[in-house]
Amino acid sequence: MIVSGSTSQSLAAALAAELDEPLGAVDQTAFPDGESKFALSPPATHSLADVDRAVIVASTTTAASHLEVLQLQDAAREAGIDEVVTVLPYMGYGRQDRAFEAGEPVTARAIARALSPGTDRILTVTPHEPGVCEFFDPPATAIDAEALLAEPLQTGPDPALADPLFLSPDAGAIEIAETVQSAYGEGAVDHFEKTRSSGTEVSIEPSDAAVENRDVVVVDDIVATGSTMSESIEVLQERNVGRVFVACVHPLLARDARSKLARAGVEAIFATDTIERTVSTVSAAPAIAEEL
Numbered sequence: 001m002i003v004s005g006s007t008s009q010s011l012a013a014a015l016a017a018e019l020d021e022p023l024g025a026v027d028q029t030a031f032p033d034g035e036s037k038f039a040l041s042p043p044a045t046h047s048l049a050d051v052d053r054a055v056i057v058a059s060t061t062t063a064a065s066h067l068e069v070l071q072l073q074d075a076a077r078e079a080g081i082d083e084v085v086t087v088l089p090y091m092g093y094g095r096q097d098r099a100f101e102a103g104e105p106v107t108a109r110a111i112a113r114a115l116s117p118g119t120d121r122i123l124t125v126t127p128h129e130p131g132v133c134e135f136f137d138p139p140a141t142a143i144d145a146e147a148l149l150a151e152p153l154q155t156g157p158d159p160a161l162a163d164p165l166f167l168s169p170d171a172g173a174i175e176i177a178e179t180v181q182s183a184y185g186e187g188a189v190d191h192f193e194k195t196r197s198s199g200t201e202v203s204i205e206p207s208d209a210a211v212e213n214r215d216v217v218v219v220d221d222i223v224a225t226g227s228t229m230s231e232s233i234e235v236l237q238e239r240n241v242g243r244v245f246v247a248c249v250h251p252l253l254a255r256d257a258r259s260k261l262a263r264a265g266v267e268a269i270f271a272t273d274t275i276e277r278t279v280s281t282v283s284a285a286p287a288i289a290e291e292l
C-alpha cells in the first residue's frame, strides 16, 4: 500500500499507478489544541490485515511534514504492517549535513536518527550529499532522478533546443549537468564558479564557454531562494545568450524565487515532482519504483 504524506500527493498517486499498488487513505484532522491527528485506512477492496508493506511517500519541506512522517510510520507499525518503507522524495534539512560553525547541530543527522526507528528502509531522491544516507540506521538509498529532466527539455521548448549548453552554477553540480546532457543526447557541458556569502547572496564567476546566441540550460539539484540561478542567468544575459532554461530536481522555490528567475529572464523552468509545484512537469515515480 502506498501512503501519501500531504506534501507528496501527486507523486504518491503516480507511484501507486507505476507499481500497481493500492493507494491508502490518510485522514488528517486535528485536536482542539492544534495537534495533528492521522488515521490510515486501506482502499475499499483491502483490509489493513492484508497489507504487508506500507510505502510512506512524503517530502519533508516543513516542520509539520517531518512530524507527519513520524506519525504515518507509527500508524503503519501500529496497524501491524510487516514492512515500512519511507520515501523522502525531497529530504528537508539535507544540506545541513555538517556543523558549519561551532555550536551548530548536524540537523540532517538528527532528523535521520528520529526517522530511523519507524522504518525498515529509506529511499531519498537526489540528496544534496549522498552521504546523508549514512545517517540512517536502516538501509538508505539515494535515487538519481536527474536523467528524467531530459524529457521535458526534449518536448517543452518550442523551437526545440539545438546544440544546447548544459551549465551548472558550480563544479559541485557538474555531474548533474553531465547526466542531463547525456540523457538529452546532444550539446556541451560546462560550469561556472559560485561563491556564497550568505543564505541568500551568491556571486557567480563565469567560464569562457561560448554562450552568445546559444540556448543554455542551467542545471542544479535544488532551486531554493533562486539566488544561484538568477545570478547565473544574469551573467549569461550580459554575454548575449540565446534562451535560458532552468532544470532542477527539487523546485523548492522559496520566498520570491519565481520572481527572481522571471526578472533575470528565464525562458522556462523544468523540474520533478519531488516537490510539487507548477513547474513539476516530470514525475520521479519511475525512478523510485525501480528501487521498490
Ligand code: R5P
Pocket: 128, 169, 172, 173, 199, 200, 202, 220, 221, 222, 223, 224, 225, 226, 227, 228, 229
Ligand atoms: C547548493 O549547493 C545547491 O546545489 C543549490 O545550488 C542551492 O541549494 C541553491 O540555493 P539558492 O536557490 O538559495 O541559491
